[in-house]
Amino acid sequence: MSDGGAVARSLAAVLATTVLTLLWVSGPAALWVAGAGAVAGAIALQDSPGGRISRVGIVAVQMGAAVFLGALTASLDIVFVAVVALWCFAAGLQWAVGGNAGLVGAGASALLVVAPPLAPTAASVLVPTLLTVLAGGVQAALIAMWPPQRWRTQRDALSDAYRALADEARQIGADGSSPTTEILDPSLRDAFIDTQASRRPEAYHGGHRPPERIMATLRALRESPGVNDEDVSRMAAAAAEVLDAIAGQDHTARRDTEHGLIRLDATVALLSGPEEELAQRLSRQLHEVAKLRFPDLNRADLISPVRTTVDVIRSHMTLTSPILRHAIRLSAAAALGVAADRFAPVAHGHWIALTVLMVLRPETAHTYTRCVGRLTGIAGGIVAASVIAWLLHPTGAVAVVLAAACLAVTYAVHRTGYIAGSAALAAATVFLLDIDAVTSGATLEDRLFSVIIGGGLAVVAHVALPDHALTRLHQRAGELLKSEIDYAATVVKAYVHEIDHQADTVTTAWQRAYRARAGFEAASGATRMETRELRRWLRSYRTALNAVTASCTALEDSLPPHPPTALTRDFVAAVDDYVDALRGAPPTPATPWTVDVAALTAAAQQVRDRAAGVSGDDGAVRVLVSEIASITRSLAGIASISEPISAG
Template sequence: MPDGGAVARSLFAVLATTVLVLLWISGPAALWVAGAGAVAGAIGLQDSPGGRIARVGIASVQMGAAVLLGTLTASFDIVFVVAVALWCFVAGLQWAVGGNAGLVGAGATALLVVAPPVAPTVASVLLPTLLTIAAGGVQAALIAIWPPQRWRTQREALSDAYRALADEARQIGADAGSAAAHILDPSLRDAFIDTQASRRPEAYHGGHRPPERILATLRALRESPGVKDDDVTRMSEAAAEVLDAIAGQDHTARRDTEHGLVRLDATVTRLSGPEEALAQRLSRQLREVAKLRFPDLNRADLISPVRNAAQVVRSHMTLTSPVLRHAIRLSGAVALGVAADRFAPVAHGHWIALTVLMVLRPETAHTYTRCVGRLAGIAAGVVAASAIAAVVHPSGAVAALLATACVAVTYAVHRTGYIAGSVALAAATVFLLDIDAATSGATLEDRLFSIIIGGGLAVVAHVALPDHALTRLHQRAGELLKSEIDYAATVIKAYVHALDRQSDTVTSAWQRAYRARAGFEAASGAARVNTRALRRWLRSYRTALNAVTASCAALEDSLPPHPPAALTREFIAAVDDYIDALRGAPATPAAPWTVDVAALTAAAQQVRERAAGVTGDDGALRVLVAEIASITRSLAGIASISEPISAE
């Protein structure tokens, strides 16, 4: 959940731009601007490192392209249905890049399917397209000029840390015996540790870790035998310049960093002996930090991310890919919904296509349950919004205000679950459509009738083109692994952090793991297990996960009611790092959940080392360290099991 100030600024911009376009241009343009602004704002507030402006820009251009296609073809029914089918196929393939990319594609498609059947003119085509892109540009400008407070706090903490590291680098060779015990402010870790966050994008994990790794390398250089050598001194000065440039916030910081890295590499080539390996490690670490700080560093052109995404999509152009099958299902179901709107006597039939877009996901592991849950949420949101509309009769600016309020509610309930999010999103959609006279005026019966048809199309699409049996089994296995990891992370966190309703939280995590195990067993029973490799994989996978469950049960049995007072800050930080490494990053819908064994093993080793500094004889602490080691071994065993590529 982004901080309230950032959400308020984003939604105020959505409301302001919508009202201005409504007053000066037209209702359809205002509807597109409102939808594009809401989607771009959500993308801009994603908690991830760097590149936010570029992502918002790419999303805005895609939504502008959807509006352009809609205004050009909406007045020609057959052409419009074909255009929607082709667009939905491409939008469905975006799930190969990631969940956010797939949702942006769905949002852009929603702007396309609500295009009114008006004959195209230069003004009716170009003006809405440019305004849609501009609505996203406003959100990008807000993020660039006035980022959320959390990001500002982290940026300032990192700047202070890199300046301190620059001072430390300059001391190498000058006075090797006077290294301070700690030069990094503890607030650096506090700025990035969020005990309420479940998981974040992989690149964003532990923004405090790169400075800590750089500090360890600098300390190793201090203790090396050739520290007084002139080449080492020059290298450390060059490293200090790079660190100062990375810490800088002015417009020359990126250029200074790039030039500093070139000078650093030149000094590293002059070294030999143990200092050479340490200097090369320092150079690699500084390059990694520079790429996080400046995502476009050393990038030849701005469309490289698009090219990389295209390569990922091409790798999924096989019939066994869940993403390709989702794209086919989405294309067919939405096209049928649009055809029903245009050719069948269905009032306000655009709700059919919108329902398909909100319900259909490439979720192999829990397709039908989530379809039903989302349908129930959409119906509840429509009923609630229709009740408000029956009293207020919103249109124009009033509808825009209510839609903005519902988007705010969507932000607030997002972490509650997908059903609550569907309720708020459906209510926001009702009021968004009321902005324009062409899409407003639907009765509750019209909306619910179309929602039922749209939900039926989504389910029938899955029945007609189900996912490959082995793919479904792998996805279920990944879902089970994720649930077991969440269970382990919750129990481990309870040892070092006071959790609200600790017993209920741990029990809830266990219940999710239990349900995931039932789903995995159901998928394995439905698959045709005709090969020895598949049977061996299933047996090994079950054994490893049973070991993880046993470790979690042992941890739960020894769980103290409150974290022990003797725990040191360093040990708690090491456990937090282990939890981050354990949870990892969300897999894309195209790949099952996996574990970064190298990061997990390093974090477990750090926990063992920090546990030696905890005073007192605490049995719960010994159990925690021992079971962390056991969980790490079990997960490493799972990662080493090669998945079969055929069930027959």
């Protein structure tokens, strides 16, 4: 759940800008402003320690472009259908960049397909376009003035750690011969222990490790023979300035960090001898931390996001790419939906294209199951919203208030599953469309009839252009790997932490892995096995995953009802690091799940090293260390298996 205060401010801005537009401009413009504000607000609330403003600005421009095209071409039916087809094709390709980018493309497409068929004038085209961009700008301004307080504990812990490291660096610069002290608070690690580690922003994945690595480098620098040299002192003072800037929370922190890194690099270039290597290592570590703290720092892909996006999309312009096939499906289904709205006797047929946009995803696994699930959620949300509309007959400002309330519900339930999220989003869409007199007035039967047609178009699009067989197999293999990793992480974590309903949690993780294995075997059975390369890959992949499953089963059989009392704090922290490395981070929709073998191997070695400090003869600890090593070897073996590029 996003920060409640940030959500409230975002929805209040949507409410205010929409009502003002409704009073002073027109209903269609208010509908577009509400939709653009909701999408831009959702992007602004994404977990990230930096780079929000530029992303929201890009979203606002994209929303404005969709509104401009809609207002300009909506009165020309054939031209409008062609514009929708081209726009939705480009929106489908945005999934190559990431899930959020793909959903933004779907949101912009929704603003396009609901454009009323009114003759364009300069005012009716330019004013809504500018107001739409302004609605996104308001969301960017809110995030700039009041950043969300999510991850405040982790952020404060990191700030304290970097300030302590700055003091240590400053002391080294003043007097390198002073004794070494333990300056990092032991509670730093506690701030980053979380069973949902994979949902954190990148900067907070194992966030305690960068300060610990910097501390080790500073200790080595203090013990070096030339620590009291003047050049080393200047370098240490420059490093302290960088650390203070990274720890800062004010609006000048990014600028101070950038300038501090330039000064640090200049002082490092003056060093020679044994301290040179340590200084270069410290500089690399501070650059890495700065990029995590400020993602847009010296990042060409964020400074020029359009160029980067084009490069990524260009790599998917092959017929075997799931992204390209999704773009073709989305374009065809949305265009057919708009054509049915314009040329067939379907009342309020814009719901057909809206349903296509809400249902279609570039999902290789569970495609039809999730299509049906989303359709069920959309239908349920429409029924609930229609009942409220039948009782209150909302229009104008009342519809805006109800839409904002449904958007708040969407934020609250989106973690519970895609069906509940689809229901809340569909209800919000009902009230958003009631803002404008042209799109309002639909009955329950009108909406459900169009939803059924839209869902049918989505399923038919998948049937007509399914994903490539080998792509489907790779995606299923990645899904199986992810579920096996989650199963292993759950069991390993249960050894060192108390877990509520431990047996049920472990059983649920195993059941997910079992279902994923069934899906993988079904995909492999439907794939042509004419090449020796593919058969060898399948055999090796199955063998490696069977070894992971065997290790998880052995761990589960030896799992104690409570964590052993002899465990040291360092050992528990090492196991937590291993779980973080095991879970990793999710890939883009265009790539299967993978494993960071280097990070996993290093974390496993740390577990073995810390296990030596556990007192007593505890069999559970020996089993845990042994099976962690086995899981690591198996996953490293999976990563070394080269995937075939042809099924036959």
